[in-house]
Amino acid sequence: MDSKIKQALKWIGLGFLEPLINLIRGKEVQKNTRLVLRQIVVPILSVFIFLGACDYGAQYLYNIERERKIEKTRATLGDAEALKMQQSIDAGDLSNKPNSLPSPSDVKNGAIALWEDHQMVSAKKKAFEEKTAALNKQRKAAGQDPITYTGRPSFVDQIITSLKTVFAGFLLAALLAIPAGIVLGLSPTLRSALNWVIQIFKPVSPVVWLLLVSMVVKTVLANSTSDKSFIISFISVGLCSMWATLVNTAMGVSSVDKDYLNVSKVLRLGVFSNVFKVILPASIPMIFTGLRITLSVSWMVLIAIELLAQSPGLGSFVWEEFQNGANDSNAKIIVAMFVIGFIGFGLDRLMMVIQKFASFDSK
Amino acid sequence: METLVKEKTVLECVNLKKAYPTPIGEFVVLEDFQLKIKEEEFISIIGHSGCGKSTLLTMIAGLNDITDGKIMLESKSIQGAGPDRAVVFQAPSLFPWMTALENVLLGVKQVFPHGTKKEREDICKYYLHKVGLGDSFHKKAKDLSQGMKQRVGIARAFALKPKVLLLDEPFGMLDSMTRVELQDVLIDVWSKEKITAVMVTHDVDEAILLSDRVIMMTGGPYAKVGDVAHINLERPRERRSTVEHPDFYKYRQHLLEFLDH
Numbered sequence: 001m002d003s004k005i006k007q008a009l010k011w012i013g014l015g016f017l018e019p020l021i022n023l024i025r026g027k028e029v030q031k032n033t034r035l036v037l038r039q040i041v042v043p044i045l046s047v048f049i050f051l052g053a054c055d056y057g058a059q060y061l062y063n064i065e066r067e068r069k070i071e072k073t074r075a076t077l078g079d080a081e082a083l084k085m086q087q088s089i090d091a092g093d094l095s096n097k098p099n100s101l102p103s104p105s106d107v108k109n110g111a112i113a114l115w116e117d118h119q120m121v122s123a124k125k126k127a128f129e130e131k132t133a134a135l136n137k138q139r140k141a142a143g144q145d146p147i148t149y150t151g152r153p154s155f156v157d158q159i160i161t162s163l164k165t166v167f168a169g170f171l172l173a174a175l176l177a178i179p180a181g182i183v184l185g186l187s188p189t190l191r192s193a194l195n196w197v198i199q200i201f202k203p204v205s206p207v208v209w210l211l212l213v214s215m216v217v218k219t220v221l222a223n224s225t226s227d228k229s230f231i232i233s234f235i236s237v238g239l240c241s242m243w244a245t246l247v248n249t250a251m252g253v254s255s256v257d258k259d260y261l262n263v264s265k266v267l268r269l270g271v272f273s274n275v276f277k278v279i280l281p282a283s284i285p286m287i288f289t290g291l292r293i294t295l296s297v298s299w300m301v302l303i304a305i306e307l308l309a310q311s312p313g314l315g316s317f318v319w320e321e322f323q324n325g326a327n328d329s330n331a332k333i334i335v336a337m338f339v340i341g342f343i344g345f346g347l348d349r350l351m352m353v354i355q356k357f358a359s360f361d362s363k
Numbered sequence: 364m365e366t367l368v369k370e371k372t373v374l375e376c377v378n379l380k381k382a383y384p385t386p387i388g389e390f391v392v393l394e395d396f397q398l399k400i401k402e403e404e405f406i407s408i409i410g411h412s413g414c415g416k417s418t419l420l421t422m423i424a425g426l427n428d429i430t431d432g433k434i435m436l437e438s439k440s441i442q443g444a445g446p447d448r449a450v451v452f453q454a455p456s457l458f459p460w461m462t463a464l465e466n467v468l469l470g471v472k473q474v475f476p477h478g479t480k481k482e483r484e485d486i487c488k489y490y491l492h493k494v495g496l497g498d499s500f501h502k503k504a505k506d507l508s509q510g511m512k513q514r515v516g517i518a519r520a521f522a523l524k525p526k527v528l529l530l531d532e533p534f535g536m537l538d539s540m541t542r543v544e545l546q547d548v549l550i551d552v553w554s555k556e557k558i559t560a561v562m563v564t565h566d567v568d569e570a571i572l573l574s575d576r577v578i579m580m581t582g583g584p585y586a587k588v589g590d591v592a593h594i595n596l597e598r599p600r601e602r603r604s605t606v607e608h609p610d611f612y613k614y615r616q617h618l619l620e621f622l623d624h
Binding site: 260284 | 460
């Protein structure tokens, strides 16, 4: 039982919790206490120190902004107004709140506000669906498109849209880069012929990819009703992030252990067997390392691309909040930042688990 | 005893030369190298490190280009590598993502393309059994110990039914206990199959124990056959009686003296 839990924890990269389990079971108390202190207590402490530092910093910046606002009022409208302004700010009047870095508690409130907003939006959506259910049935029977909810997406909807885009982009990258990488890895001629493409396009910024893709997609899909902004963003994500997989696959395929190739030669394996039974399995670890980098790059560029492509998702959420400038916009941006970070971390861990399953060289 | 060995030549190296180009002219590893190996003969090639004995073996295997001269297998010049010259590599070189059985099967499929799946599997299982892995058919190669891996390597080579078996320091990476075990396995399997074999080694005892003839190579560059010892110990051999045979130490002395200078 215990060993199974430990195994599972190790698989998902949470092996550091192992001493805690041992400690709970009363095994090797002294050693495990030390390990728990080092691996669990110290990190938690560091989180609190981080929050404390943020709080102090936010307070400091807030005071500067507050002073500035009061002095500005004094300069333009006189002392009486300045005093009023000071009282209004200190009373927590939202309309006069100085615009600065939000403190951790502001961020917490922002998160709660976003969650409540999500619940409200979902309730509205549900009500709308119930209301239109009967009508949609009729329309479907008549061969018409159903009426869909067109209201504002909630924060959670934005996260889901972003995840969809990133997976579509990641799939595209994998589908392009793995076969291309295999072909390049097998043929030194093609490799030297196309090396310049890789070297030149790899460092191109996501923004430029987006513009390039939209130039093409705009023309190709001019008369289509499909969601152009989604297509543009996922293709851009795919093109930006595929290079790591391409390079890694080509490298993995071209640097297969010489011993394996010798065995293949002695057995006189055909081209097909040689590629699928020897070369590919041997380069799986490298391919997955590439895919892992690709996934994290896709998530990173996705935000920037959504921000520019006006396609729904976390990126546009951040941009809209920044443009919006409501009193809790800054807090919501920080919430989005953490959500982005955690999801990125989660995706990386997910890839790590898949990689462990697919590779022959790790247990 | 020598009359037991048939006189038909299976493998022959004629005026063999191997040279690597370097900026200051070519580096000649082997030159004018002659060697005839008869059917069902087990020969060992022994020499100092870097004398070119492994180079010779990889050339016979077809994994290394021949600079000049030729290698004849049953009177035909060899072209590239092939399963008629099975190799037991120093590193077992199994595919770690396959099971022991699949590793052996991969080659058997190549040499018996018309057999049924069952027939092929039976061949593989027979040889895996022979090397003492009767209970590990379905273990992944990565989960096998080094010694077990090399057992699979031996089974894989024999299962190909090659014309010549090439062994490139097959036990070089093993600890001495495992090495002794595997030498016994090799003696055992070889006595039944009698496949013409060439083994490269730098273990004197191993060479005497296994071979009919030990080729001693002079140090490189321009390595040549320096001396040949015919090991006339009776077959089938068994470790104890062979090692205790009075001639064993005579042969041993001979080889060591050659290697000493």
